[in-house]
Amino acid sequence: MPEEAAAIATEESPTEDLSTLEANRRAKLAKISELGHDPWGGRFDDRSLIGEIRARAGEITYKVPDEAGGETVHELPPLETEEQCKAFRQWKADQGRGELVGPKVRAAGRIVLHRDKGKLHFIDIRDLTGDLQVMVGMKQVGDDWELAQQFDLGDLIGVDGTLIRSNTGELSILAEKLHFMAKSIAPPPDKHSGLQDPELRQRQRYLDLIHTEGVLPRFLDRTRIVASIRNTLAQQNFVEVEGPTLHGIAGGAAAKPFQTHHNALDIELNLRIALELHLKRLMVGGIERVYEMGRVYRNEGISQKHNPEFTMLEVYQAYGNYESMMDLTEACITGAIEAIQAVHPAGARGDATSEVNYCLPWGGTTIDFKPPFARMTYNQLFAMHAGVDPEDEQAVAKLAESIGIPTEGRHPDVIKNDVFEEKVEDALEGPVFVTDYPASICPLTKRKRDNPEIAERFELFIQGMEVANAYTELNDPDLQEELFKTQLSGLSDEDSMAKMDHDFIRALRYGMPPAGGLGIGIDRLVMLLTGTQSIRDVILFPLLRPER
RNA sequence: GGGCCGGUAGCUCAGUUGGUUAGAGCAACGGACUUUUAAUCCGUAGGUCGAGCGUUCGAAUCGCUCCCGGCUCACCA
Numbered sequence: 001m002p003e004e005a006a007a008i009a010t011e012e013s014p015t016e017d018l019s020t021l022e023a024n025r026r027a028k029l030a031k032i033s034e035l036g037h038d039p040w041g042g043r044f045d046d047r048s049l050i051g052e053i054r055a056r057a058g059e060i061t062y063k064v065p066d067e068a069g070g071e072t073v074h075e076l077p078p079l080e081t082e083e084q085c086k087a088f089r090q091w092k093a094d095q096g097r098g099e100l101v102g103p104k105v106r107a108a109g110r111i112v113l114h115r116d117k118g119k120l121h122f123i124d125i126r127d128l129t130g131d132l133q134v135m136v137g138m139k140q141v142g143d144d145w146e147l148a149q150q151f152d153l154g155d156l157i158g159v160d161g162t163l164i165r166s167n168t169g170e171l172s173i174l175a176e177k178l179h180f181m182a183k184s185i186a187p188p189p190d191k192h193s194g195l196q197d198p199e200l201r202q203r204q205r206y207l208d209l210i211h212t213e214g215v216l217p218r219f220l221d222r223t224r225i226v227a228s229i230r231n232t233l234a235q236q237n238f239v240e241v242e243g244p245t246l247h248g249i250a251g252g253a254a255a256k257p258f259q260t261h262h263n264a265l266d267i268e269l270n271l272r273i274a275l276e277l278h279l280k281r282l283m284v285g286g287i288e289r290v291y292e293m294g295r296v297y298r299n300e301g302i303s304q305k306h307n308p309e310f311t312m313l314e315v316y317q318a319y320g321n322y323e324s325m326m327d328l329t330e331a332c333i334t335g336a337i338e339a340i341q342a343v344h345p346a347g348a349r350g351d352a353t354s355e356v357n358y359c360l361p362w363g364g365t366t367i368d369f370k371p372p373f374a375r376m377t378y379n380q381l382f383a384m385h386a387g388v389d390p391e392d393e394q395a396v397a398k399l400a401e402s403i404g405i406p407t408e409g410r411h412p413d414v415i416k417n418d419v420f421e422e423k424v425e426d427a428l429e430g431p432v433f434v435t436d437y438p439a440s441i442c443p444l445t446k447r448k449r450d451n452p453e454i455a456e457r458f459e460l461f462i463q464g465m466e467v468a469n470a471y472t473e474l475n476d477p478d479l480q481e482e483l484f485k486t487q488l489s490g491l492s493d494e495d496s497m498a499k500m501d502h503d504f505i506r507a508l509r510y511g512m513p514p515a516g517g518l519g520i521g522i523d524r525l526v527m528l529l530t531g532t533q534s535i536r537d538v539i540l541f542p543l544l545r546p547e548r
Numbered sequence: 549g550g551g552c553c554g555g556u557a558g559c560u561c562a563g564u565u566g567g568u569u570a571g572a573g574c575a576a577c578g579g580a581c582u583u584u585u586a587a588u589c590c591g592u593a594g595g596u597c598g599a600g601c602g603u604u605c606g607a608a609u610c611g612c613u614c615c616c617g618g619c620u621c622a623c624c625a
Binding site: 118124167196254 | 555558559560561573574575576577580581582583584585586587588593594616617618619622623624625
């Protein structure tokens with residue numbers, strides 16, 4: 001053979017033995033077709049969820065025919081311990097005849113374990129609601145026995161059979177008819193340890209959902225939390241809307257936007273960084289209680305608490321103020337806790353009562369969400385955790401210097417706030433509503449009537465994380481315009497004119513009702529309510545570098 | 549961007565001071581088994597040790613560069 005040809009042959013062979021595992025699975029796929037089954041399945045009506053099937057365990061009986069031609073129906077004893085199972089097997093043997101009788105059931109799921117014991121296979125299938133054992137016996141399934149030989153871990157199958165218990169008490173479907181739904185050509189991860197590499201877990205989230213314990217329930221909890229918040233808001237007559245995500249001017253927060261371009265209009269656009277300005281326009285339009293829960297995009301760093309796209313809830317309530325938003329925040333969070341606990345049996349969390357447990361695990365500790373949450377002023381917390389009188393500018397500046405915060409030529413309140421972020425926020429285990437912020441660091445907030453130094457604002461801190469932020473909103477268009485200009489004063493005229501949202505100011509000039517406004521970071525709230533330390537574990541597909 | 553740690557079979561991981569042909573479990577393949585529980589038992593096959601360059605008689609192991617990831621600090625909110 002010429003050298004070149006040999007080189008080509010070896011170059012090509014890697015693709016072929018790239019995976020003998022895959023080749024084996026493809027061979028079985030072909031065999032399934034030969035046996036007259038569609039290896040990619042089809043509609044499968046009237047199946048029950050595994051959770052529903054498990055709930056029917058009590059219907060299983062043991063029928064013993066008697067001499068008169070009738071039969072005696074025996075209820076099954078508890079079969080939880082080895083002794084109980086052994087005793088039941090002995091009892092069955094003593095009866096001489098009789099059989100387990102259970103309801104006919106139909107299930108579908110993914111094969112996650114496979115124990116092949118000669119002419120009887122034990123197959124564990126998994127669906128959204130849990131796992132269930134299927135017993136496939138050569139005698140019981142007849143022609144489908146050959147199909148069962150083509151099953152691999154990861155395949156999706158359907159089963160018709162009788163719900164029974166095995167000799168060891170395990171609830172099982174004794175299969176009578178098998179159906180093939182889809183072949184897993186790619187081999188699944190280790191059946192026991194699953195995926196460990198955090199990158200693979202995020203990149204191939206589908207595998208993580210199937211194989212990593214706790215992942216699917218956590219994301220289902222996320223969905224329940226979101227649904228519950230919508231419920232709470234609906235009950236209080238808030239109207240959900242959908243604002244634009246493409247903004248000419250990305251306003252409503254101080255963050256770097258992602259930039260994009262519209263071809264037909266030939267204009268530059270930004271992905272939104274906040275929901276605020278359009279929701280306020282809608283309040284002008286008469287939607288007095290309005291909210292949006294949606295994705296915002298910030299072109300900034302990634303950390304355990306930051307993903308470039310995240311879900312934000314913003315709520316505005318006409319004729320309310322920041323204090324109305326405190327009650328609403330509490331209602332949303334406690335409602336969400338009740339919603340996720342309603343689906344987890346109380347015992348599963350080691351809690352014998354059926355009452356809602358507001359103490360949720362977090363790292364090695366717990367967070368007590370029992371309402372009402374603590375409410376403390378900014379200055380109180382400052383004195384408590386920074387150990388310095390917040391009114392004493394000299395002492396605050398001295399403390400700032402000592403922890404490396406620059407003070408030269410900066411506003412005392414700005415220095416104070418740097419110290420607050422450094423010394424106080426991390427110490428706030430919470431939940432605690434921090435109120436009465438210095439007005440100078442909250443330019444877009446209404447001030448207290450009796451004390452213009454204090455802004456009507458709160459932030460909710462839990463475990464050092466800022467979870468919610470609320471204001472009594474500014475509705476004076478002239479003042480708003482003024483503050484926009486001040487905010488942009490560092491930029492060139494060209495830039496500042498470009499960034500001034502004139503339409504928003506124009507809207508305010510038609511009169512926006514006085515209102516309370518609230519923002520909640522949904523991802524962070526989900527982290528706290530599910531005991532998850534990383535934001536990437538509550539986002540199904542966090543941003544990753546492209547695969548190389 | 550800085551510091552620390554890591555990348556070995558499809559998956560989970562060992563691999564000594566640089567020393568023979570790189571190992572195990574699971575998964576796969578062949579065989580036994582109709583009540584198993586990560587089934588078990590016997591046998592077989594499976595590797596560009598992240599990539600490249602270098603040091604050396606000899607490199608998974610040492611050095612340099614790069615790629616990828618994790619943790620952490622910084623940045624950002």
